[in-house]
Amino acid sequence: MMDTRGKDAASTDAGKDEQSSSAASSPENGNGGLRRGAVATRSTCIRYGTERLQEAGRDAPRRTAIWLLCDLDECSRASIYGYPDQEVASDVVTRFIDAIERRASGEPLQHILGYSEFFGLRLHVSPDVLIPRPETEEVVEYALKTLRGVNAPRILDAGTGSGCIALALKSERPDADVVACDVSESALEVARANARDLKLDVDLRRADMLHPDFPSALGTSYDLLISNPPYIPDEEAESLSDTVREYDPHLALFSGDDALQFYRQLAEHADVMLSPGGCLIVETHAHYASGVADVFARAGLTDVQIEQDLGGRPRIARASKPSAD
Numbered sequence: 001m002m003d004t005r006g007k008d009a010a011s012t013d014a015g016k017d018e019q020s021s022s023a024a025s026s027p028e029n030g031n032g033g034l035r036r037g038a039v040a041t042r043s044t045c046i047r048y049g050t051e052r053l054q055e056a057g058r059d060a061p062r063r064t065a066i067w068l069l070c071d072l073d074e075c076s077r078a079s080i081y082g083y084p085d086q087e088v089a090s091d092v093v094t095r096f097i098d099a100i101e102r103r104a105s106g107e108p109l110q111h112i113l114g115y116s117e118f119f120g121l122r123l124h125v126s127p128d129v130l131i132p133r134p135e136t137e138e139v140v141e142y143a144l145k146t147l148r149g150v151n152a153p154r155i156l157d158a159g160t161g162s163g164c165i166a167l168a169l170k171s172e173r174p175d176a177d178v179v180a181c182d183v184s185e186s187a188l189e190v191a192r193a194n195a196r197d198l199k200l201d202v203d204l205r206r207a208d209m210l211h212p213d214f215p216s217a218l219g220t221s222y223d224l225l226i227s228n229p230p231y232i233p234d235e236e237a238e239s240l241s242d243t244v245r246e247y248d249p250h251l252a253l254f255s256g257d258d259a260l261q262f263y264r265q266l267a268e269h270a271d272v273m274l275s276p277g278g279c280l281i282v283e284t285h286a287h288y289a290s291g292v293a294d295v296f297a298r299a300g301l302t303d304v305q306i307e308q309d310l311g312g313r314p315r316i317a318r319a320s321k322p323s324a325d
Helices: 005-009 014-025 042-055 061-073 077-082 090-104 109-113 134-146 164-172 185-198 214-218 234-239 242-247 261-273 286-298
Strands: 115-118 121-124 154-158 177-182 203-206 222-227 254-256 274-283 302-308 314-320
Touching: 042 061, 042 090, 061 077, 061 090, 061 109, 090 109, 109 115, 121 164, 121 185, 134 164, 134 222, 134 274, 134 314, 154 164, 154 261, 164 177, 164 185, 177 185, 177 214, 185 203, 214 261, 222 261, 234 254, 254 261, 261 274, 261 286, 261 314, 286 302, 286 314
Parallel strands: 154 177, 154 222, 177 203, 222 274
Antiparallel strands: 115 121, 274 314, 302 314
16 A cells, blocks of 8 residues: 655655655654654544554554554544544553554454454454454354244354354343353363353353264254354465464464365264254355355255355355254
């Protein structure tokens, strides 16, 4: 992305242009005199953060700068816009500069903040869990529609990570009995912290969905088996953004050489773990959605459907265990 400061500097001589560029890119001598340990106005902070993130090629630079300042200075966006000349304390300025530098280096905004918003819930996140995506909110919405008319549903979230799916479902359906599992103990620690802080009763367990003993470890008679499993083939790693590739846990991202291996296991588990008429709902890689549907059909599941996300991409697959005769 072009640095907008280039136009402002065009009318100056070469020496001044070089000096201005150097000052704007330095956290110690940033735009408008922004310095660590010094008081500055809100507008100066936002200007510095926006230009620094533009320079680093990061998305939504101004929005990100505002978000960080609101979080660190404990103020609202409306207050930022309404009182741009209000002073920001020196310690907040220092932390703001540090946060901008972390984002400029590629670290996800949610890791810097320490939380992510998902389905109206504020969730702790860390490098041990995937940052919840908007696409996964659509999976939750689809699951809630599927559960309409089911009283006190029994739900299993396989590969829960931060707990985002399980906690969102429990929040929306307090009558549900929700079990969630992950192979990573570190991820489960994050999920447990989220459940505790949100005061949501979700049974969190360690289990590996690729292990044949998965059903015996977690039980049966579920009305819904839901999962956002690893689905990115290893060969696609270089095509991902550096923020995803370097900061999201590879255990939760990559499926190895077989993009469908987790879906095969889930289809097998569904036959054992779902009650008759129960549903399996998964998030999928758009390029492999039809392959997932084939896997489900070959496993003997019925009512196999592929749903598109809001961007028109096939990202949600569902199937049902045949009802008892």
